[in-house]
Amino acid sequence: MTQTAVMPGVSAGRGARRASRAGGNAIDNARKRLFVPFVGPALLFYSVLFVGPSVYAIWISFHKWAGAGAMEFVGFGNYVKLFGDKLFLQSFGNTLVLLFVVGIAVFAVSFGLTLVLRDMVGRKIARSVIFFPHLVNAMIFGVLAGFVLNPGGLVNTLLGWAGVTDPPAWLATENLFPLIMVMLTWITTGYYTTILMAGVDRIPPYYYEDCALAGANAFQRLRYVILPLTWDVFGTCAVLWTISSVKIFEIIWIFGGSTGQGIPPTRTWSTAVYTYVTAFSGESIPAYGMASASAILSLALVSVLVVLLRRVMKRDTIEI
Structure with a gap:
């Protein structure tokens, strides 16, 4: 065996x-x-x-539907109508302006404040003051802005005391959208400043000490230390802003409606406002199919931009 x-x-x-x-x-x-x-x-x-x-x-x-009764299948008909609707294209363009123009302004101001407050005495108090507008609901800002900017409001009253006899028509239709952009920048700056400051605060002090020993100036310290070590934070902020900018609704609806027309002027609409009006507040029969197509296009825009941002801003992780 x-x-x-x-x-x-x-x-x-x-x-x-x-x-x-x-x-x-x-x-x-x-x-x-x-x-x-x-x-x-x-x-x-x-x-x-x-x-x-x-x-x-x-x-x-994919249907024509007024919210009640039978649905009529139209395939991509609603999407074709949207791209032929000048009002939707204008609203979509306004959304892109909010996304890119206001986004650039918000990040420029937020990062500038981050650099200024980094070594400032009383930085915690200053950060709280800057963050405060973000804690207040956007609808309240819309109401207050309409109150102080109306022809007999606080701003024109102060200008009258200063000798200005012909103050600007702040709430004129052509001025509403720029004012909305300014208010959005003010409201959201504190939020992104707080996030960026947290990213800058996690950089160990010895990096700055090495820069000082090497004789690096402020620009070199920014380029070779601060930006590389906070790049992932910038990427997160960019994704957050992309998502939130496409959903902007309240401040446009309240502030735009402060002109007394109820519904904001069409030149101030975003895709979110267009979707809401099409579904619920239009003078004609509600078009839930068109509204849903508008919402889906907004979702597609966000999805594509988030994927592109993650690819463009992807870099090797630097251990701190």
């Missing part, structure tokens, strides 16, 4: 591997058992409140 010799080390190694696999399987089984009670409710909640309505909105966008 032939016997096969087994080396003790090999046998022990196989046993260890079997034990390791058994332990790994036990952990995987435990994770699977915990998935349902811990992740399941959150996943169900997310699916019901976001995935389900999103899929249903896509379905509605």
